[in-house]
Amino acid sequence: MSEVKSKIKRVSALKQRGKVLRDTNPLLAVFQWGCNHMMNEAELVSDQPLILDRDFKAFSKVQVHNQYYNEQELPNKFKVKEYCPVVFKSLRHRFGEDPADYLTSICDGQIYGGKSTGKGGGDIYYTHDHRLVIKTLAKEEVASFHHTFKQYYSYIVECDGDTLLARYLGMYRITVHEKETYMVVMNSIRPVGIPTHRLYDLKGSKVDRKASDKERAKDLPCLKDIDFEEAQERLYLGGDTETFKETLKRDVQFLEKHNLMDYSLLVAIHDCNEQTPGEIDRDVDVYHVGPHAKDLKADPKRLYFIGIIDVLTVYSTRKRAAHAAKTAKHGARAEISTVKPDQYAKRLLEFVSSMLA
Amino acid sequence: MSEVKSKIKRVSALKQRGKVLRDTNPLLAVFQWGCNHMMNEAELVSDQPLILDRDFKAFSKVQVHNQYYNEQELPNKFKVKEYCPVVFKSLRHRFGEDPADYLTSICDGQIYGGKSTGKGGGDIYYTHDHRLVIKTLAKEEVASFHHTFKQYYSYIVECDGDTLLARYLGMYRITVHEKETYMVVMNSIRPVGIPTHRLYDLKGSKVDRKASDKERAKDLPCLKDIDFEEAQERLYLGGDTETFKETLKRDVQFLEKHNLMDYSLLVAIHDCNEQTPGEIDRDVDVYHVGPHAKDLKADPKRLYFIGIIDVLTVYSTRKRAAHAAKTAKHGARAEISTVKPDQYAKRLLEFVSSMLA
Known part of the structure; x- marks a missing residue:
């Protein structure tokens, strides 16, 4: 009997999730399966002290083919690819996103949502607890994402989490029935357990920036x-106004520097007048609404949760083409939303300044 | 936001193993990874009341490709295929093999062993706790296994575990660096915690059935x-003699009926004289030595652990060719080990009868 030399690595591991979504949508079932698989893999990988260049080119792919097995739960054949697993693991850690919470949100319940009404074209999903947002991306958006991801990561490290930028937690490609779907997972800006009474997606543009009647008919329209x-x-930020403006300015400068645009400032407003008294202990709850929310408590009547979303779209050929088309339609000086990154940044900052009380 | 109908299945799940063997042998590292993966998958699959024909054709394949990721632990590319996952899950259940114990044995420590000294050609490995035996099989042996597996399963159900036949717990194909290795997992016949002092592999033949000098030089040679x-x-089975003979006869008849041969009776002997007093409470321990061992306590001086191993080799063209060659060498009437299944069965039974005290 020959001896085999081995090292046994001991790490504290995630508990295997005991649930699989049996969805009419195989994409979501595979997405849940994939997140569970990839997170379990990630837990087994040694932590590395430094993120390297190659980690941004890294991926993990798994391909499953079951015959006469587990057919009720999952498609017979599917693939899951996770992009930059080590970088996202580090980001989740920096954003204080616990691996177990991540999996609980994704795997322990139904995923809501679907076709987006926005012009971006991607679909938007929410986890059962509304803590995470999942967006589908077009292939060129994924390329753009990769183009900027390293700068994004460096920026997050630099500002040590003090930013309004969207918190990206994972990026996956799910292949079911030969169809590839790119999915990115983010923290929701809206806090869990505190109702949102009004929701705004702001870009600083006046062209075409009004919610449709269909949107307005919803329980919580995105205005x-x-x-x-x-x-x-108006946003009543009181003593927090200057801090907020500084953070926003720094974030927008980062985006401008990296040729990014078309992002939005998402503002979720909780109206304390509409709140059942005693439901929220503001001194406690508001400062525990999740790492993403910029919570501001100057206004005695409202709580604001603010973040910049859709930040990783590079000003590309496609954008330039759209710009040319819109300029032709509305005239060169019209306040259209499709402008260059520097104009885009300036316009948003100006608009936000004007909306602060 | 469209509602997605879903059913959430709740099952008690295995705890994810927190260890991965970092072995100089990538085959074993992938084998451990694969067992862990497949067992976790199996836990998520609903139990079915009946094993169906198609379950014997079922498989689950997973293919992994990591780039710049987890390179210290596992090869960049590998595949794991589990055969008949539902049937093996049922067998493990019937043999009282707890899924968590199965994984602890395989994943929580080094796997020992390697190149077999036997003529079968396959390699033999042992889990760190010596509870499970892992054998590699040639491709034609796997085909033979599948040919007989359904009958084997029916027989196990019929005799309700009262058999000396090897307990098959899982069958896998591991692909590393394009090389395919077939591996089957069985319960060890030797009990955990009770030392074996002598070990015999018996076929009832006298030709070439003597341990080599190299084998005899080992701490525990397989005689x-x-x-x-x-x-x-001699085997001193006392009052258990008749029961043992009946079980053995029924098992051997099953093997003969399905054209199986070349199996061995493995006999592990614990010599109580060599035992530190008090180390074994015979009334308790001996009846808890694992589901596989046929423990017999008539002999006051010895404990026997007996099983029939290598049972799923069909009498095939290859065997017939070997038979022809040996007949030419030793003469048609010589007691060679390569005979037909009925002769093989008869010869073994006769030999065992002669060795009972």
Whole structure:
């Protein structure tokens, strides 16, 4: 009997999730399976002290083919690819996203959502607890994401989490029935357990920036710049105003520097007047609403949860083409939303300044 | 936001193993990874009340490709295929093999062993706790296994575990660096915690059935028929003799009926004289030595652990060719080990009868 030399690595491991979504949507079932698989793998990988260049080119792919087995739960054949697993593991750690919580949100319940009504074209999903947002991306958006991901990571490290930028937690490609779907997971800006009474997606543009009647008919419509002005909405940040403006400015400068645009400032407003008294202990809850929310408590009547979303779209050929088309339609000086990154940044900052009380 | 209908299945799940063997042998590292993966998958699959024909054709394949990721632990590319996952899950259940114990044995420590000294050609490995035996099989042996596996399963169900036949717990194909290795996992016949002092592999043949000098030099050599006779060894089964003979006869008849041969009776002997007093409570320990051992306590001086191993080799063209060659060498009437299944069965039964005290 020959001896085999071995080292046994001991790490504290995630508990295997005991649930699999049996969804009418195989994409979501495989997404859940894949996140569980990849997270379990990630737990077994030794932590490395430094993120290297190659970690941004890294991936982990798994391909499953079951015959006459587990057919009720999952498609017979599927693939899951996780991009940059070590970088995302580090990001989750920096954002204080516990691996077990991540899996609980994704795997322990139904995923809601689907076709987006926005012009981006991607679908938007929410985990059962509304803690995480999952967006589908077009292939060129994924390329753009990779183009900027390293800078994004460096920026997050630099500002040590003090940023309004969207918190990216994982990026996957799911292949079911030969169809590839790219999915990115983010923290939701809206806090768990504190109702949102009004929701705005703001870009600083007036062109086409009004929620449709269909959108407005929803329980919580996603309103836009013109709606914000018409409602004479203001953000009352009190003593936090300057900090907020500085953070926002730094974030927007980062985005501008890296040729990024088309992002939005998402503002979720909780109206304390509409709150059942005693439901929220503001001194406690508000400062525990999740790492992503910029919570500001100057306004005695409202709580604001603010973040910059859709930040990793590079100003590309496609954008330039859209810009040319819109300029032709609305005239060169019209306040259209499709402009260059520097103009885009400036316009958003100006608009936000004007909306602060 | 469209609602997605879903059913959430709740099962008690295995705890994810927190260790991966970092072995100089990538085959074993992938084998451990694969067993862990497949067992976790199996836990998520609903139990079915009945094993169906198609379950014997079922498989689960997983293919992994990591780039710049987890390179210290595992090869970049590998595949694991589990055969008949539902049937093996049922067998493990019938043999009282707890899924968590199965994984602890395989994943929580070094796997010992390697190149077999036997003529079968396959390699033999042992789990760190010596509870499980892992054998590699040639491709034609796997085909033969599948040919007989359904009958084997029916027989195990029929005799309700009252058999000396090897307990098959899982069958896998591991692909590392394009090389395919077939591996089957069985319960060890030797009990955990009770030392074996002598070990015999018996076929009832006298031709070439003597341990080599190299084998005899080992701490616990695997002795053969001629060694057994020369040592004037006897099995003292007392009141259990008839039960043992009946079980053995029924098992051997099953093997003969399905054209199986070349199996061995493995006999592990614990010598109580060599035992530190108090180390074994015979009334308790001996009846808890693992589901596989046929423990017999008539002999006050010895404990026997007996099983029939290598049972799923069909009498095939290859065997017939070997038979022709040996007949030419030793003469048609010589007691060679390569005979037909009915002769093989008869010869073994006769030999075992002669060795009972």
